[in-house]
Amino acid sequence: MSREVPRITEQTLKALGALVGSASEELSGAEIAKKTKQQSGTLYPILIRLEEAQWLESRWEDGDPRELGRPRRRLYKVTALGKRAFKDALAEISQVLGEVAWANLS
């Protein structure tokens, strides 16, 4: 179910960037938190917003919690829509930065 397009904040970009730039396709919340250095109270609302907007998708890791000896991790993966949104946001930021740099040079 997609809702509104998520606001592109620094934290949103960090969370998306962690998933886009990760060697493994799927990351758990703990791994994203470690990569982005974000607190749980900030990260999970972002992940929910991105998932609701279909920029991310998630699934439970394979295996039974009793066999694993711990609760199952939820694994997040960036979708094609999320990758495109991330690239668009980066392009927009670099354009703005380029304009600022040109303005300062001239």
Next chain:
Amino acid sequence: MGKPLMTILTAAAVGVLVEEAKAMLPWLSDRVLRTAVRLLPDDRKERYLEEWASHLADVPGPISKLAFTLCLPPGALRIRFYFWRGSKCIKPTASPHAGLYRLALFMLLGLAIQVRLRKVVEWFGFTRPRSKILGIDYEALAAFILVAIICLCRTQPQSSSD
């Protein structure tokens, strides 16, 4: 004689208290995590109980674990607010006049705030003549314009079909 004894007793008491606190930290982390889960919408509780418990298991050290769980309740409230706001704003966008209703609502809110502020100012004994431009109270007009701008600048939900 008294001072060394007191030092030893204090050190022992502190040691016992530290051990007790250490033993209580995992229990406390679990309680905070469950409290955070209780703040979530009903259909999300089960998922996040497991997801956050698995995240908690990956955090090293009892103090870091507690710090992790202490950040969860504000996050849970944000998640709850997000879904509450979503459930509220999906319905109006289904109507073609949703923007108009929202504008009217914000204008009424602006008017109410403006009237209340004037009452508060008058209550403190400050009275001033009401300035008008072409017969229109400019303060009310400014409040209307402000709320209209806020209303129009609000992010509109993109899709309401799904």
